[in-house]
Amino acid sequence: MKQLQGCADMENSLELIAFFLLAGSLLTGALMVVTLKNLVNSVLSLIVVFFSLAGIFILLNADFLAAVQVLVYAGGVCIMLVFGVMLVQRKDMRESNPVNRRFLIAAPLTGALFLLIGLVAAKSPWVKEAGEVPENTIEHLAPILLRDYVIPFEAVAILLTVALTGVLLLVKEVKDNGRSS
């Protein structure tokens, strides 16, 4: 019994350590994203953030989501961003991500907001304790996603269509006379 307790303790402290490690890399990455002066470096730190996020998701028993996170963000979004940066940023890359003067107000503002939410969150009484998330989430997720959430799912499908047409429309070459090719 005692051993079991110890085992649980062990598990708990492991969980705690994992959390703090992931949280640390997440926040460091995030801070680098917003402070680095080189846009490419910012995008690279963003990848760190996304991987740490995936780790947190695994810690929260959301393995499918972690996979999606890695695939979509680290794989798709970041590459898209890098391409974007390359396309528009032709000048010196080292000074590509400057900070404007608003940070003087923005910093205390965001600090206050963090303190406020953090304090409230830290003090909140939680009604329920953690439940057991079923293993193998993808098996459970698939039917729910495609059956119960079919309307949001279809909405996303249409959303993608709209966005795709929008993107194509916007990046189409424009001839000199102002008419599209």
Add this chain to the structure above:
Amino acid sequence: MNIDFSLLITEISLAILGLTVFTLGLILPAKSSQKGLGTFSLCGLLVILALTIASWGNQGETLGGMYLADYFTSFFKILSLTALILVILGSKNYVNSQIENHLEYYSTLIFATLGMIIMFSAGDFITLYLGLELMTISFIVLTSFRRTNGKSLEAGMKYLLLAGLSSAVLLYGLSLVYGAAGTVFIKEIAGNIAQGYFNPLLIVGLAMLIAGFGFKISAAPFHMWAPDVYEGAPTPVTAFLAVGSKAASFAVLIRVFLGAFLEMQEQWTMLIAFLAALSMLIGNLTAFAQTNIKRMLAFSSIAQAGYILVGLVAANEAGIKGVMFYSFIYVFATIGAFTVVSEVYNKTGSDDIADYAGLSQRAPLAAVVLLISMLSMAGIPPLAGFTGKYYLFITVVQDYLWLVYLGLILSMVSVYYYLRVVLVMFRDEPADPAPLKLGSTASLTLWLTLAATLFLGIYPWPLAKLANTVAIAFLAGL
């Protein structure tokens, strides 16, 4: 969990229509044949509107409460479809001459409406969020539609980033509410709060919800995007943005705040009252200084958002009724005004108020419609806006008398800047006296909006009664 498809008639047919327009646009080769797309969408929308009206009594919920169909949703479905039809009808001229990609334009407009309709019917946060995003993304695309125009692109960029930020805030709020109340279903939240699931995070979440929705309805101080985006967007899109997006967000605001947080009413009504007051103040006062008519109408629409919020302050059936009534009449006044603006732009290439000089001689119908629409927005009896304001403000006379006074004073103030435009139109001599020929469909739209504004002002009872029934049913169904 079976899906009751009969409840989804509007949604399914709208999606099919949007995709058909899309496909037709791809198949039809010639530019000229693309011009028929507008007519095609119009016919389709009229059929869908008829279907929606016909299925008025068809109520229920499907997918385990995730998707609702009640009188409330039907009312707003009809509202948004009416708005879309009027916008498409009124903007055919403008689209033919200013916009080249018809298939994307019409299909995106239809999908934006689909997003609104999903929002009305959402029974949970997930569906709600996706409807909202579908609408917002569609509007972003539409705003930047005139991609050869730097202003249009700038407006699109501003809308994208600010809407993205506000969506993030809204989502954060939704996630906190989800955590604090333990569910994403609006009805269950109400139940859980009543049972004492209470967490301080709920308060933070609520504040963020107000901010997120406040952005969408362009209530001060979350309104800053509106004038810029309204000015930069193609005028028909502005009209639809001002009407549809706002009405949809009000519907959701009612659904969420009365559906889930009625229990906590005393905490949020005061804040909403302040937002309403601030919106009226900022909207009306800043409108004074505008020289561009679209910006002026944008500030006026911020003020209108303030008036409508008053109905939410009351948080009872009279208040809901007021919101619904006002949203509906606002459709006609706004689309009437913006149709005039787009027709004038189409002919003169300018949105400056100064260029409206002598419009009464050049296009009497347009001048009269603009006059009536603006007087209705100012709340001059016997126009619809007066009745609407009356229904709204009467609900808070008891508890928020100061709000009523403020509203009345600012309504009077607003008459001044509306009349400035009127003076320019009716008194000043036109620089170019040539008659300004309106398109036939635009004239039809103008006549329709004019008739509706006058009719609903003189004889508001049928619509008021309808709104009343819906409001009672809505509150009973909570």
Add this chain to the structure above:
Amino acid sequence: MIEFALNYAWLVPLLPVLSFLTIVFLTRPWARLSSAVAIGAMLGSFLLASSLAWGVFTNPAFIEEPLHYSLRWLGMEGFTVNAGILIDPASAMMLFMVSLVALLVQIYSTGYMKGDPHYSLFFAYLSLFAASMLGLVISSNLLQMFIFWELVGLCSYLLIGFYTYKVSAREAAKKAFITTRIGDFGMLLGILFLQIQFNTLDLLELAAVIPNFAQLGVSLGLLTLIAILFFLGPVAKSGQFPLHVWLPDAMEGPTPVSALIHAATMVVAGVYLVGRMLFLFVEVPGSLTVVAFIGAFTALFAATIAVTQREIKRILAYSTVSQLGYMMLALGVGSLSASLFHLWTHAFFKALMFLAAGSVLHALHNKADVWEMGGLIRKMPITGWTFVVGGLAIAGIPPFAGFWSKDEILLVTWEYARHGHALGYLFFAFAALTAFLTAFYIWRLIFLVFFGPEKANDHVHESPLSMTLPLLVLAVLSGVAGLIGTPWTNLWSTWIHFGDAHSGEPAYLLMLLSVVLALAGIGLAFILYCKDQDKQAARSLAKKYPALYNLSYRKYYIDEAYTWFTRKIVDGGAKVIYLFDIYLVDGVVNGLAALTKGSGQGLKYLQTGKLQTYALIFFLAVLVLTVAFNLDSANALAHLGGVK
């Protein structure tokens, strides 16, 4: 047809509205077409109204059970306003009368206004007026009635000032509008009080609840106040003393307007309204006495003024005021039947006289002084003889219409006096004296204008058919319209009455008295103004009693008194207020306006165009909102959090 007319009574006012819109928006450039449209619509309206009236008067059920239908117009919880239509014998009679007179006046106007640059507009206004008046008549609701009441006032304003190039016309229009506004304000207050106290403005509902006012917790004092406030509207509209001053000035308008609006229809709206609300007045006996007193006094007062006036239309205007006083008197002594009977006959003979006067003015190119006319009956036989018929009617010579109705009023006043109202004898004396004076001043006018030596030597000739035809029709009606209310065949009071139907015995003595008074008046006029070629006696009388003459000729100096009052008191006060206004109020108002504008200019610059500034404000607001919310909810939090 009758069935149709009853079911679609709202078409009666709607047709003139349509003709108004058609003329204003479509046919305005084509003068003749416009008048044809107006007359066509009016004719339709008249046909409908007459079949409706026929339906009502042939079916006794309507007397007790008025036809009433309404639909909800606007409203909310606890406050509903129904717009509706109320058809009973009184409104049916009014519909018939108004549409008939309006039709005749429009036909007449095609001749009278011929060649006027704003010919079409004139017909548009007439149509709008007819529509409003007809709408007023059939309104079932006080608020609805009030709207039409204001609309007729507006039309009156527009039409009095129709000759906009004349300063006097513009001034008169303003005077009419402002004077009636004083009364309307009181009336609106009365309506508001009624709504607050009885929670309805529907006439039938009010009639049902007001008799039980004591049970509803309304004190008699309050009800008296309501009644008096309410009465202010009719006082102004129907030209009762002391708010009668606008009516004679209103003669600046075109003569057809005077005939239609300021003789036959609009000015009697006040009488009609008091008649409709009689259920309110009878509950407060004091208020009825006020009504009767004002009526009797106005009748005599205006008659004494009419005796010395020189302008033809002014004489008729004071005569109208006097006759309206008669009608009020009848209401005040509690007889709806007599009052509306006189209203009915008066409409015909007074419209007739106005139109005939218009015909005279038309021929004389607007020379208006009766002393400069004479012997016109030879040049203008139709105009002259129809005027004589009108004169016989108003003087009260049997069997012309005025005799029967005036006799009825004398009768009810006499009975009122006999039933223990001491003041009644005074009223009766006033009424009798007025009857004498009426006969005198009208026949003075007739003798001066139509008989005696000819004076006008330019080419006077009879007016065209379009103008004489309405005269003839009205002359016939002035002859026979009273026959439905003779003491022997008293159809009138079985149809229109308040309370029990009045069925008095014919009072032969009273009839004799009134005939004698009328004949005496005519005789005196004959002696002074016809037999005496030089009018020496009349002149010397005026010389002998200059005070009396001037008092009458100068209309008791009422206008001067008002002018003095406005000049000295109001203007003096105004000067003070003006200074106050200029420096303090204007300062504040302009300051506020500048502040508003300035703040608009200032706020505008918040909109910097910089996206991230917007975002910054957004998040600042989020922060403030969150903090405010948390503070606001701290208590609720403690309370609800404890439940957990």
Add this chain to the structure above:
Amino acid sequence: MAGALNPSYFVVLSAALFTIGIYGALSKKNAIAVLISIELMLGAVNINLVAFNKYFTPEAFSGQIFAIFVITVAAVEVGLGLALIIALCRRRNTTALDDLDWLKW
């Protein structure tokens, strides 16, 4: 399961990430950087959603499903945002947000 962690940990973490995102959105000049900051904020939302899912609705998966949709929409937003930035760069030759001030006052 009385784990060492409770939702507060995750909420505080997400609050930190969220506010860092806000800071970035407000203080970076470059449009792409602002777009990235919005992604950070949405990531913070996802932490909340998944954490609450674990603690409150483990069977219903509401939070996880919500998060999947949020990720999708976020990706769409980035795509559209980049397209707009490219179009703007072509038209107006800038990616700095403060240069976008044709529409003001």
